Amino acid sequence: MSGVRHAVPSVLLIAGVVLQVTAVIGVSVMRNVLDRLHYVSLAGFGALLVGISILCAESFSLIGDKALVTGALLVLAGPVLVHATARSLRARALGDWREGIEEHREEEG
Amino acid sequence: MNRWEIAALVIMVALLPCLGVAVFAGAAAALAAVEVASVLAVTALMLLSEGFRRQPFIDLAVVLALLSTVGSLTFARLMEADP
Numbered sequence: 001m002s003g004v005r006h007a008v009p010s011v012l013l014i015a016g017v018v019l020q021v022t023a024v025i026g027v028s029v030m031r032n033v034l035d036r037l038h039y040v041s042l043a044g045f046g047a048l049l050v051g052i053s054i055l056c057a058e059s060f061s062l063i064g065d066k067a068l069v070t071g072a073l074l075v076l077a078g079p080v081l082v083h084a085t086a087r088s089l090r091a092r093a094l095g096d097w098r099e100g101i102e103e104h105r106e107e108e109g
Numbered sequence: 110m111n112r113w114e115i116a117a118l119v120i121m122v123a124l125l126p127c128l129g130v131a132v133f134a135g136a137a138a139a140l141a142a143v144e145v146a147s148v149l150a151v152t153a154l155m156l157l158s159e160g161f162r163r164q165p166f167i168d169l170a171v172v173l174a175l176l177s178t179v180g181s182l183t184f185a186r187l188m189e190a191d192p
Contacts (some may be wrong), residue, residue, distance in 0.1 A: 004115045010184060016152070017116050017119055020123060020152060024123045024145060025126075025127070027127060027130060027142050027145050028126040028142075031125050032147075032176065033137040033138050036141040036142070040141060040148070041181060044148055046148075046152065047152045050152050050156065054155060057159065058159070062167070066153050066168075067159070067169055070155060070167075070170050073175070074174055077174075077178040078183075079186070081144055081181050082180075084182050084186070085185045088185040088186060088189035089188070090188075092137075092188060105125050
């Protein structure tokens with residue numbers, strides 16, 4: 001049982017770090033800015049896994065609780081950041097983010 | 110070094126490519142790199158807090174998570190107005 005209690009945080013920690021390293025590789029390698037933006041949310045999920053890992057190791061302590069809250073905050077903030085950034089980039093390129101949106105809308109009915 | 114400190118070291122090394130993108134790529138790509146780098150910095154603080162058993166470090170992580178989110182949103186808003 002002790003082995004499991006030691007192994008679960010390690011597995012979660014490795015998974016979180018791997019996700020974050022993947023996000024860094026994606027941001028570094030991708031050529032398009034919108035492609036790079038996809039990896040912001042991925043890094044947030046890595047932070048959540050690390051937070052859960054700390055919580056598993058510490059149980060519900062001051063560090064464990066705040067690590068979980070921080071990871072959850074980053075996961076929730078990721079899509080908001082991506083959306084706001086993509087919208088601002090579109091507005092920067094076209095003048096208004098609604099410009100040309102009708103061309104991409106699927107026909108109704 | 111325990112496992113938390115090793116993970117924090119890996120995360121801090123992973124900050125270097127983000128720094129490279131922020132310096133050498135365009136402004137829009139730099140913003141994406143800064144957003145990822147801020148998540149990495151928060152994670153490194155969480156790991157150092159657990160690795161060194163220092164509770165104040167986790168408060169830094171919480172505050173940095175909040176401030177980096179607001180800061181990134183501000184940069185995105187300002188970039189929209191920048192021609």
